[in-house]
Structure formats: structure tokens, C-alpha cells
Amino acid sequence: MAVAILLIFALYAAIGALFGVLFVWRGVSRIDAAANAAPWPFRLLILPGVIALWPMLALRWHRAIRTRGRA
Amino acid sequence: MSAGYVTVQWNRHKRIYDACVVGGIAVYLGVFFAVGKTLYAAPNAISDEILAMRALGTCAFLLLNIILCIGPAARLDRRCLPLLYNRRHLGVATFLVALAHAVIAIGFYHGFGNVSPFISLLTSNTNYGSLSAFPFQILGVLALLILFLMAATSHDFWLKNLGAPAWKRLHMLVYVAYGLLVMHVALGFLQTQRSPWLAALVGAGVVTVSSLHLIAGLREYRKDGRRTHCSQSSGTHAGETWVDVGSVDDIAEQRGSTVTIGESERIALFRTNGCISATTNVCAHQGGPLGEGKIIDGCITCPWHGWQYRPADGQSPPPFTERIATYRVRVVGRRVEIDPAPLPPGTAVEPARIAEDLK
Numbered sequence: 335m336a337v338a339i340l341l342i343f344a345l346y347a348a349i350g351a352l353f354g355v356l357f358v359w360r361g362v363s364r365i366d367a368a369a370n371a372a373p374w375p376f377r378l379l380i381l382p383g384v385i386a387l388w389p390m391l392a393l394r395w396h397r398a399i400r401t402r403g404r405a
Numbered sequence: 406m407s408a409g410y411v412t413v414q415w416n417r418h419k420r421i422y423d424a425c426v427v428g429g430i431a432v433y434l435g436v437f438f439a440v441g442k443t444l445y446a447a448p449n450a451i452s453d454e455i456l457a458m459r460a461l462g463t464c465a466f467l468l469l470n471i472i473l474c475i476g477p478a479a480r481l482d483r484r485c486l487p488l489l490y491n492r493r494h495l496g497v498a499t500f501l502v503a504l505a506h507a508v509i510a511i512g513f514y515h516g517f518g519n520v521s522p523f524i525s526l527l528t529s530n531t532n533y534g535s536l537s538a539f540p541f542q543i544l545g546v547l548a549l550l551i552l553f554l555m556a557a558t559s560h561d562f563w564l565k566n567l568g569a570p571a572w573k574r575l576h577m578l579v580y581v582a583y584g585l586l587v588m589h590v591a592l593g594f595l596q597t598q599r600s601p602w603l604a605a606l607v608g609a610g611v612v613t614v615s616s617l618h619l620i621a622g623l624r625e626y627r628k629d630g631r632r633t634h635c636s637q638s639s640g641t642h643a644g645e646t647w648v649d650v651g652s653v654d655d656i657a658e659q660r661g662s663t664v665t666i667g668e669s670e671r672i673a674l675f676r677t678n679g680c681i682s683a684t685t686n687v688c689a690h691q692g693g694p695l696g697e698g699k700i701i702d703g704c705i706t707c708p709w710h711g712w713q714y715r716p717a718d719g720q721s722p723p724p725f726t727e728r729i730a731t732y733r734v735r736v737v738g739r740r741v742e743i744d745p746a747p748l749p750p751g752t753a754v755e756p757a758r759i760a761e762d763l764k
Contacts, residue, residue, distance in 0.1 A: 340521075340523055362562075365566065368410055369409075369562065372410040373412060376410050376560075379560060380560055382556075383554075383557035383560075394566070
């Protein structure tokens with residue numbers, strides 16, 4: 335049970351870390367125009383939050399891409 | 406305010422605040438260590454790791470108590486508002502201190518076995534049915550996860566992208582973290598140490614936090630009740646309902662005031678340059694009470710973090726883009742009347758001019 339909990343936690347964090355790097359590099363300015371010219375320290379500062387909340391941000395990034403595709 | 410993100414919005418006030426926080430933590434840890442070394446001299450000496458663990462743990466708990474006291478204290482006494490201004494940095498500092506405590510504790514108690522420290526943490530004690538042997542460390546880990554989530558989402562980027570209500574709900578989890586930490590300390594440290602002064606300190610913290618919240622809540626409740634009672638409809642004209650909310654003399658020049666009409670949200674009134682304007686009382690940033698703020702550089706300025714809005718249209722001055730709801734307002738004699746229907750955020754409303762002989 336403990337191993338399963340830790341594995342799920344580690345898997346979630348690992349996916350979050352991979353997504354997080356992509357998100358702070360490209361995605362953040364897609365979902366929020368105010369982040370367009372944001373410096374890299376800002377992007378690193380939001381990275382832990384991105385790793386924690388990656389499903390929500392993935393959904394928002396996906397929506398932003400779809401909206402841009404329609405436009 | 407969201408014209409473009411910067412890493413940390415430092416200014417002179419915040420630098421001083423942060424220097425005090427870092428200095429205060431360093432002094433606390435130093436004094437705790439020095440006193441601990443003296444109290445626990447040979448033959449009752451304890452290891453540096455245990456002393457560091459206790460120093461960091463008590464420091465984090467104390468900081469969390471301070472954080473929770475700042476909100477109600479600022480409601481009760483405006484002199485506490487500067488403490489509220491940069492509370493987010495205090496929260497991040499609390500998380501870092503708690504993290505250091507957890508790293509040392511997990512390493513010291515679970516790091517020397519054959520299994521992973523995290524598996525050991527979850528499996529070494531499973532007496533969930535026993536109060537006297539409850540695995541209190543799990544409670545600390547859960548509290549730490551909440552503090553992490555709050556620290557990680559403390560930047561304005563998260564406030565904007567989660568939305569103010571969701572962000573606020575997320576950060577209200579601090580009370581859950583506090584409850585978990587009280588149990589963590591009560592079931593763990595107090596059980597093993599049985600120290601009366603420590604029990605008294607934890608109890609004093611809980612009583613202080615609870616009392617301040619209760620007093621501030623009661624005061625706000627009474628204030629709302631009084632204002633609701635005073636307001637009365639003064640007639641309808643052309644689809645507008647005007648409600649008398651008090652005298653122009655109730656509002657000082659360049660200052661705000663709040664009124665509540667019926668069960669509606671609080672409305673903030675401002676008096677500047679001989680005119681009265683009305684907006685929502687809720688700041689778009691973190692829901693700060695705008696009516697308790699003042700007019701600075703011609704703008705309504707939130708007392709919590711200094712976000713600004715123009716009184717005439719509820720819009721932040723360029724290049725910022727935040728907007729708040731405005732209300733139609735008029736002055737009849739010395740009385741201020743409001744149409745309680747909020748207008749869409751950023752709607753321009755002609756401020757009501759106070760007649761020259763009444764100013």
C-alpha cells in the first residue's frame with residue numbers, strides 16, 4: 335500500500351516535471367499574455383506550482399491551442 | 406498588478422519586511438540553539454540534529470501562528486496593516502523552515518534503515534487507532550504538502566490563472582494545515598516531552614489565533630448588521646432604486662467607507678476632490694477591503710497590497726488592466742444615495758458632486 339502510494343506520487347511528480355519544463359518554456363505565454371516577456375527566474379519560480387497542478391494547466395494549454403487553431 | 410510578470414515585486418518596504426523575517430528567523434534559531442545547548446548539557450545532552458529539528462519545528466509553528474494572527478489583527482487595528490502587506494513572503498519563509506525541519510526529521514528517524522525513508526515514514530508506525538501512539542509524523546507531512554501548495558502558488562501568476570475565488574479557497578487550506586500542525590505537535594512532541602511550558606505555549610497560540618478571529622468576525626458581523634439596519638430605500642425613478650447610505654460627513658476627504666445594503670455585498674464609498682464615488686468593496690487582487698483604503702495619486706488604493714483603481718470607472722491606471730464593479734451614486738443635500746445594482750467591472754460612472762456650500 336505504502337509503495338503504491340509513493341509510486342503514484344512519484345509518477346504524478348515525474349509527469350509534472352516533464353510537463354513543467356515544456357510549460358515554462360513555451361506554454362506559459364500561450365495561456366497568459368502577461369508572461370510573454372517574463373524573465374527566466376519568474377518561469378523557474380512558478381515551476382514547482384506547475385509540477386503540482388499540471389493537469390489543470392495542460393487542459394488550459396490545450397484549450398489555448400484549440401482556440402488559436404480556430405482563429 | 407498584471408501588466409507583465411516580474412520574478413519578485415520587491416520594493417523598499419518589502420525588502421525591509423523580508424530582512425526582518427530572515428533576521429527574525431536567524432535570531433530565533435540561534436537563540437534556541439544556544440539555550441538548548443545550555444539546558445541539555447552533559448550528561449543529558451541531545452544531538453545537534455534533534456536540537457535543529459526542534460528549533461526549526463517550533464520556528465515554523467510560531468511563524469504560522471503569526472501569519473494567522475496578522476489577518477484579524479489588521480481588521481481590528483489599522484497599525485497592523487503593514488504586516489499584512491507582504492504576508493505571502495512570510496508564508497514562503499514558513500514553508501522553507503518547515504521543509505528544513507521535515508528533511509532533518511525524516512533523515513534522522515528514517516534515513517538509516519534498509520528501506521527508503523519515505524516508505525519507512527509510511528510503514529514504521531501504523532497505530533492509527535491509538536491516540537497515545539498515533540503516527541503524528543504523517544500529520545506533519547500533510548501540513549507540509551499544504552504549505553508547499555500555498556508557497557508554490559503564491560505568485561500573482563497563480564492568482565490570475567486560478568482565478569481569485571479558487572486561489573482564495575486554495576489558500577484558506579492554511580487553516581487545515583494549522584489544525585494538522587496543532588495535532589502533529591500535540592500528539593508527537595508533547596506526548597514524548599510532556600513539557601508543561603511547551604503545552605502552555607501551543608495552547609496560548611491556539612487560543613490567540615482563535616480569539617482574534619472570533620473578535621474580528623464578531624466586529625465585522627455587528628458592523629454589517631448596523632449598516633444594513635440604517636439603510637433604507639428612498640424611492641424608485643426610471644428603473645433605478647436609490648438607497649440612502651448615510652451622510653457625506655461620514656466619509657473623510659481622500660478616504661473610503663463601506664456600506665452594506667440588505668444582503669448584498671459590501672459597497673465602498675470614496676470622497677475625493679469634493680465628489681463621492683462607489684465601487685465594490687472587494688479588491689480584484691486578493692479580495693482586500695477597498696473601503697478601508699484611501700485615495701493615493703487620485704486612485705482608490707487597497708489597504709492590503711496597494712492595488713489601485715480609478716474612482717470614476719473602477720479601472721486600474723495604465724498599463725494595468727484590472728477592473729472592479731462600480732455603482733451609480735448621487736448626493737441629495739448632505740445624504741449619499743446609491744443604486745445597489747452593481748455595474749459591469751470598469752463601467753464609467755459620473756462621480757456625485759457635493760454642493761459647494763456643503764463641502
